[in-house]
Amino acid sequence: MFRGASRRGFARRVDGRGRLAERREQVKPRRVVRRKGAGWSRVAVALVGSFCLLIVVFVGADYSMNAGKIHGGVSVGGVDLGGKTPAQAREILSRQKQRELGVIRLRGPKGTRALSAQSLGMDLDVGSSVERAYSVGRGRGLFGDLVDRLRADFGAVKVEPAIDYRPEVAKERVRRMASRLDRSPRNASIRISGGHVRVIDAREGYRVDRARTLDSIRDAVESMSGRAKIYGETIEPQVPTSSAVAAARKVRGALEHDVTLSALGRRWTLSRVEIGRALYVTRSGRDLEVHLSPGRLRESLSGVYDALTVRPVEAGYVVDDPLDIKVTPSRNGRKIESEKLIGAIRHGVFSGDFRYEVPLAVWRPKLTTDEARRLKPTQLIGEYRTNYMTYSDDPGRVKNLQIASRAISGRLVAPGEIFSFNAVAAPLHYYPTKVIVGGKVEKADGGGLCQVSTNLYMAANEAGLEPIERHPHYAELPYVRPGFDATVWFGSLDMKFKNTSPGYILLEESVDTKTGWVTARIYGRPTGKHVEMWSKKVYSSPKMTKWVTYKKVTKDGKVLFDGVLHTDTYKPLKND
Numbered sequence: 001m002f003r004g005a006s007r008r009g010f011a012r013r014v015d016g017r018g019r020l021a022e023r024r025e026q027v028k029p030r031r032v033v034r035r036k037g038a039g040w041s042r043v044a045v046a047l048v049g050s051f052c053l054l055i056v057v058f059v060g061a062d063y064s065m066n067a068g069k070i071h072g073g074v075s076v077g078g079v080d081l082g083g084k085t086p087a088q089a090r091e092i093l094s095r096q097k098q099r100e101l102g103v104i105r106l107r108g109p110k111g112t113r114a115l116s117a118q119s120l121g122m123d124l125d126v127g128s129s130v131e132r133a134y135s136v137g138r139g140r141g142l143f144g145d146l147v148d149r150l151r152a153d154f155g156a157v158k159v160e161p162a163i164d165y166r167p168e169v170a171k172e173r174v175r176r177m178a179s180r181l182d183r184s185p186r187n188a189s190i191r192i193s194g195g196h197v198r199v200i201d202a203r204e205g206y207r208v209d210r211a212r213t214l215d216s217i218r219d220a221v222e223s224m225s226g227r228a229k230i231y232g233e234t235i236e237p238q239v240p241t242s243s244a245v246a247a248a249r250k251v252r253g254a255l256e257h258d259v260t261l262s263a264l265g266r267r268w269t270l271s272r273v274e275i276g277r278a279l280y281v282t283r284s285g286r287d288l289e290v291h292l293s294p295g296r297l298r299e300s301l302s303g304v305y306d307a308l309t310v311r312p313v314e315a316g317y318v319v320d321d322p323l324d325i326k327v328t329p330s331r332n333g334r335k336i337e338s339e340k341l342i343g344a345i346r347h348g349v350f351s352g353d354f355r356y357e358v359p360l361a362v363w364r365p366k367l368t369t370d371e372a373r374r375l376k377p378t379q380l381i382g383e384y385r386t387n388y389m390t391y392s393d394d395p396g397r398v399k400n401l402q403i404a405s406r407a408i409s410g411r412l413v414a415p416g417e418i419f420s421f422n423a424v425a426a427p428l429h430y431y432p433t434k435v436i437v438g439g440k441v442e443k444a445d446g447g448g449l450c451q452v453s454t455n456l457y458m459a460a461n462e463a464g465l466e467p468i469e470r471h472p473h474y475a476e477l478p479y480v481r482p483g484f485d486a487t488v489w490f491g492s493l494d495m496k497f498k499n500t501s502p503g504y505i506l507l508e509e510s511v512d513t514k515t516g517w518v519t520a521r522i523y524g525r526p527t528g529k530h531v532e533m534w535s536k537k538v539y540s541s542p543k544m545t546k547w548v549t550y551k552k553v554t555k556d557g558k559v560l561f562d563g564v565l566h567t568d569t570y571k572p573l574k575n576d
Contacts (some may be wrong), residue, residue, distance in 0.1 A: 013033070068083075070136070071157075075133075076133050078225070079092060086131075089133060090126050093287045096511055104217055104220050105228070107228070120173050120217055121165060122165050124162070127362070129162045145333050174217070184205045185202070185235045187202055188288075189281070192251060197276075199241070202242070213228070213232075216229045239275065243287045255270070255276055256272075259345065259356070262356075275292075294346065297346070309334065317412060323379070323523070333362070353488075378524075379524070381524045382461070384462060387518075388448070393516065405509040405510060407424050408425075411506070413504065414499065419498075420495075421456065425452075432444055436473065439573060452464070453495040455518055456486075456522075458494070462521045464501070467496075471493045472486050473570070476545065483568055505522050532551070546567065550563065
């Protein structure tokens with residue numbers, strides 16, 4: 001540069017003829033401007049260039065050093081495979097698998113258990129695991145591979161091993177193992193035998209946590225450690241031994257002495273063994289409570305009860321004539337006040353009381369002499385009769401009438417009691433004769449009983465008693481007005497009524513074989529009731545008839561009932 005060029009400069013140009021022409025021009029002096037930070041930018045560019053160069057050098061060196069090998073710092077399941085060829089890595093992992101994964105050792109509450117990984121459905125896939133390790137730093141592009149190689153050089157690449165795992169096999173094996181280890185807790189208890197008591201100590205239970213144990217086994221395989229843990233929890237018993245010890249102390253107190261009882265100058269002994277048999281234990285929260293069983297105590301005292309109990313004699317009736325009934329006197333008995341005695345023993349033996357006076361009370365009869373006299377029948381209050389000759393005088397049927405009538409006669413029914421015809425007549429044996437079965441006349445045992453029940457039913461209505469059950473026949477019968485009949489069939493159809501009179505009633509029924517009359521009579525106390533019954537046909541056709549039965553009951557001029565008692569439908573008998 002020429003001197004003074006900072007003030008003047010030269011400009012060159014080419015003229016139209018291609019000649020270089022020079023013209024001196026006035027040149028303004030230039031001001032040099034230095035930009036802030038320009039020096040640091042040049043330094044940064046230089047550093048980046050140097051770093052890139054280092055990377056290129058590193059990549060080249062890394063490639064030459066690790067060609068065909070697993071990159072340094074790469075491990076599989078804690079086993080360092082860096083710098084090893086795939087073949088060498090497979091050999092290392094195979095040895096590790098044989099040494100660590102051939103058997104999984106499970107540490108549990110009862111020591112260590114050894115289970116083969118194969119039996120747990122788990123195995124290390126050596127080939128796939130080596131492929132995973134070899135692929136680190138390869139196949140992810142320049143930047144991805146570079147990052148992997150840098151991480152590997154710092155020992156930061158831990159490859160998960162490839163595990164062949166069948167969870168259903170491991171789950172079943174753990175379940176079987178858990179079934180042997182699981183144990184229910186045992187509550188403390190006491191055992192009473194032969195007047196002695198023994199304490200059964202409480203025991204903790206244990207339950208395997210199957211899910212956590214399976215996770216531990218899987219971790220042992222994946223980390224190639226071969227060591228796992230059986231996880232579980234201890235289950236505390238609900239009744240501790242201290243509660244059983246306290247209950248046993250109470251039992252021993254109750255069994256300290258024999259129990260003696262006295263009454264009417266006599267003595268009885270209840271041994272400690274008998275007391276022990278009557279003792280029983282219940283649980284209340286975490287405590288055990290000791291009791292004496294009333295039933296078992298009563299059994300042990302059966303001899304005392306037999307010796308001191310005298311049953312009362314009930315008043316009764318002797319029927320020589322329906323209108324001359326004699327009363328047999330009652331007599332008081334004696335009984336032990338059981339609740340008082342049993343209650344005293346149940347509480348006393350636990351507080352040191354072993355001597356008792358047996359409490360006695362008068363046992364009164366349900367029907368005393370005076371009550372029987374007040375309630376005995378005194379007059380005829382109901383009567384009804386029908387003639388069997390209007391239907392059949394078959395000898396077998398007549399005998400059945402007599403058998404059933406004798407069973408009824410002389411029977412006394414207490415106030416409020418329900419009389420059942422079948423209960424009285426069913427147990428007896430009868431002759432085969434005509435009966436209606438399914439609308440046809442056939443022969444069967446018991447023909448004629450419906451006539452006996454019909455008479456008694458109508459007599460009960462006349463006496464002002466309450467009908468409970470009554471059924472009509474299939475067809476109209478000649479010996480009784482439709483609506484007044486009451487058929488019976490053992491096991492299904494019964495005739496019942498309730499004694500609503502103020503005293504006992506006496507039932508009587510007779511059969512007059514000369515005239516054919518079957519008569520039912522009911523004796524009792526006067527009821528003051530007047531009963532009227534009538535029936536009326538309300539429909540008739542060749543296939544059926546319908547009858548309505550009415551009843552009116554009055555007492556001292558007051559109407560108690562006036563209306564329909566029942567409606568019955570009758571059909572003609574079927575021909576063969």
